[in-house]
Amino acid sequence: MIRKLELQTSKTKKSKQKWIEAGYELFCEEGHEGIQIERLSRITGLNKSGFYHYFGDFDRYFEALMREHIRMVDQMAVALPTLGSYDPEFLNLIVANKSTFCFHIQLVRNRRIKLFLETHNLVNSKIDKNARILFGRELGLTEVAAERYHDMVRDLFFTRADFKNLNYEFLHSLFNEVKEIAQLINGNRGQQAEGQPDQFPEPS
Secondary structure, eight states: OHHHHHHHHHHHHHHHHHHHHHHHHHHHHHOGGGOOHHHHHHHHTOOHHHHHHHTSSHHHHHHHHHHHHHHHHHHHHTTGGGOOOIIIIIHHHHHHTHHHHHHHHHHHHTTTSHHHHHHHHHHHHHHHHHHHHHHHHHHTOOHHHHHHHHHHHHHHHHHHOOTTTOSHHHHHHHHHHHHHHHHHHHHHHHHHHTTOOOOOOOOO
């Protein structure tokens, strides 16, 4: 009898997780607009009644997806302190966790929804500290400058990346643009420190 109950509990957990995993992948690619019960049912091969049994409504389902996202981020974040560079190590971590970052991109694009905004902010707090250190070290920035510039670049990344283009080549190209701008800024500061004039042309 106990063994039978254990098997039923295990089956229930697996079925519920199927709904969550299917929704997570759809959210990654299409955002919350792509989440439909019939579609999830086809993907999972599970009866639609199971959705209502496990979640009741979409509010509770999206809460379950946010918890899954935080769990995925926590697993990934374990590796952050071990990274030695922004490019290629942090960029490769993004690629290796493509679904997690694409899910996060969808949160950013739909942050008008309170639950998504709160999850977005929580996840950023788990990633940004280590990412800023690597970012600043590679660009030769102060801690304050690294924080501000990193967050600007992070938000730029969220507007330009999607499920189709999120690969190392895209990220490397974007980071090269960032490095070129940082080098120009640092070069200008060096000239000013040495008393050299700015390179701006005189107004006509």
